[in-house]
Amino acid sequence: MNPIADLGIFVVCVGAGLIGALAGVGGGIIVVPALTILFGVDVHLAIGASIVSVIATSSGASAAYVRDRMTDMRVGMFLELATTVGAIAGALLAAVVAPPLLLILLGIVLLGSAAQQVLRLGKELPPVFEPSGLAVRLRLSGTYPDKALGREVAYAAQRVPLGFVLMGFAGVVSGLLGIGSGALKVLAMDGAMRLPMKVSSATSNFMIGVTAAASAGIYLSRGDVDPRIAAPVALGVLLGATIGARLLPRLSNRRVRLIFLPVLLAIGLETLARGLGVGP
Amino acid sequence: MTPDRFRAVVSGVLIGGVVSSAALIALGFTASLAVGWDGSLRGLAATTRSASDFSAIGIGLRDLRPIAFAQAGLLVLVATPVVRVAASFVAFVLERDRLYAAITLGVLAVLLVSLFVLR
Numbered sequence: 001m002n003p004i005a006d007l008g009i010f011v012v013c014v015g016a017g018l019i020g021a022l023a024g025v026g027g028g029i030i031v032v033p034a035l036t037i038l039f040g041v042d043v044h045l046a047i048g049a050s051i052v053s054v055i056a057t058s059s060g061a062s063a064a065y066v067r068d069r070m071t072d073m074r075v076g077m078f079l080e081l082a083t084t085v086g087a088i089a090g091a092l093l094a095a096v097v098a099p100p101l102l103l104i105l106l107g108i109v110l111l112g113s114a115a116q117q118v119l120r121l122g123k124e125l126p127p128v129f130e131p132s133g134l135a136v137r138l139r140l141s142g143t144y145p146d147k148a149l150g151r152e153v154a155y156a157a158q159r160v161p162l163g164f165v166l167m168g169f170a171g172v173v174s175g176l177l178g179i180g181s182g183a184l185k186v187l188a189m190d191g192a193m194r195l196p197m198k199v200s201s202a203t204s205n206f207m208i209g210v211t212a213a214a215s216a217g218i219y220l221s222r223g224d225v226d227p228r229i230a231a232p233v234a235l236g237v238l239l240g241a242t243i244g245a246r247l248l249p250r251l252s253n254r255r256v257r258l259i260f261l262p263v264l265l266a267i268g269l270e271t272l273a274r275g276l277g278v279g280p
Numbered sequence: 281m282t283p284d285r286f287r288a289v290v291s292g293v294l295i296g297g298v299v300s301s302a303a304l305i306a307l308g309f310t311a312s313l314a315v316g317w318d319g320s321l322r323g324l325a326a327t328t329r330s331a332s333d334f335s336a337i338g339i340g341l342r343d344l345r346p347i348a349f350a351q352a353g354l355l356v357l358v359a360t361p362v363v364r365v366a367a368s369f370v371a372f373v374l375e376r377d378r379l380y381a382a383i384t385l386g387v388l389a390v391l392l393v394s395l396f397v398l399r
Contacts, residue, residue, distance in 0.1 A: 003313065006309075045332075048332075052354060052357065052358075055357055055358055055360070055361060056298075056357060058361065059294045059297055059298050059357070059360045059361065059364075060298050062291075062294050063291050063294035063295045063298055064291075066287050066290050066291040066294065067287055067288070067291040069287065073286075073287070073290065073368070074380060077368060077380060077383055077384050077387065078380075078383055080365075080387045081383055081386050081387055081390075084387055084390040084391055084394065085390055087394065088390065088393070088394050091394070138379070209360070209361035209364075210361045210362075210364075210365060210387070210391065212361075213358055213359075213360075213361040213362055213391065213395070214390070214391055214394040214395065215394070216358045216395075217358075217394070217395040217396070220334055220358070223330065223332040223333065224332065225332055225334075225354060226331050226332045227305075227308065227317075227331055227332070227347055227350035227351050227354055228312075228317050228331050228347075228350075230350075230354055231305045231308060231309050231350045231353075231354075232309070234301070234302070234305055234353070234354065234357060235302060235305055235306060235309070238298060238301075238302050
C-alpha cells in the first residue's frame with residue numbers, strides 16, 4: 001500500500017469504528033467490501049483485517065461503555081459462555097455442513113429481524129417487568145444512566161433461556177461463516193431479552209471482541225493478517241470507536257436503532273447474496 | 281470490591297490494551313514511512329520474510345523492524361479481550377461471587393482451548 005491508500009483505509013475505518021461502536025457490531029460489513037472493492041485487497045487479507053477491526057471496535061468502545069455503565073457485564077459474561085462454545089461448534093461444523101443453504105437461512109432471519117426492528121422504531125424503551133426465574137438467580141437486571149432522557153433507566157432481562165440459545169446460535173454462525181455475529185447478538189438482547197437498545201448495543205460490543213479473539217488465532221496462523229493492511233485498519237477503527245463511544249450515551253434509543261437498522265439490512269442482503277452466489 | 285471499582289479495573293485493562301496496541305502500531309507505521317515495512321531502524325538489510333508471518337517477531341523487534349512493531353501491536357490488540365476475561369475472573373473471585381467466577385472461568389477455558397488447541 002502507498003501512503004495515500006493507507007490514509008484512505010484509515011479514513012474509511014474511522015467511519016467503520018464509529019458505526020460499529022454505535023450499532024454494536026464489528027464493522028466487518030464496511031471493512032471487507034471497502035478493502036476489496038475500493039483498495040483491491042485480497043479477500044483473505046480483508047477478512048483477516050476485519051477480525052482485527054472487530055476486536056479494535058470492541059475494546060475501543062467498551063473501555064468507555066464499561067466505565068459509563070452502558071455495558072451490563074453480568075449479561076455479557078453469562079452470554080459469552082454461549083457464544084464461545086457456539087463459535088467452537090461452528091468452526092468444527094464447517095467441514096460438515098453446506099454453507100450456501102445456511103447463508104440463505106441466515107439472510108432470511110436477518111431480513112425478518114429488520115422488519116421487527118422497523119415495528120419497534122416508535123418505542124424508546126422496552127416495557128419493564130419484574131425479573132423472574134433465571135434473571136433473578138443470575139442477577140440479570142440493573143440500571144443505566146441515560147443522558148438523552150436525563151435519568152437512570154431500570155431494566156430486567158426477559159426470556160433468558162431463549163437469549164442464551166440465540167447467543168449460542170450467534171456463536172455458531174460466527175465460527176462457521178465469520179459474519180453477522182454482532183448483529184445477532186444485538187437482536188438476541190434487544191429482541192429476545194428485551195434489554196434497552198443502548199444496553200444491547202454496548203453489551204454486544206463488549207462481547208464481540210471475545211468471540212473474535214477466539215478465532216483470531218486461526219487467522220494469524222493461516223497468514224491472513226497482514227500488518228501493512230491491518231495497521232491502518234486498527235488505528236482508524238480505534239479512533240472511530242472511541243468517538244462513537246462518547247456519542248452513544250447522548251443518543252436516544254430510537255436513534256441508535258435507526259443506525260442499527262441499515263447495518264442489519266446490509267448484512268442481511270450481503271449474506272443472502274453470498275448464499276445465492278450472486279454479487280462480488 | 282465495589283461495582284465502580286470492578287468497572288474501573290475492566291475498563292483499565294481495555295484502555296491499557298488499546299493504548300499500548302495503538303502506540304506500537306503507530307510506531308511501526310511511522311517507522312515504515314522512513315525505512316519501509318521490510319527495513320530496519322538499525323540499517324540492516326530488508327527482511328525476506330512474509331509480512332503476515334508472526335513467528336519471527338522477537339528477532340524483528342531486536343532488529344527494530346517496522347513490521348515487527350506493527351505485529352506486536354496487533355498481538356496486544358488480539359490478547360486484550362482474553363486479558364479482560366482473565367481480569368474479570370480475578371475480580372469476581374475477590375468479590376466472592378462464586379457463580380460469576382465460575383461462569384467467567386468457563387469462558388476463559390473455552391477461549392484458551394479455541395486459541396491454543398483447535399487449529
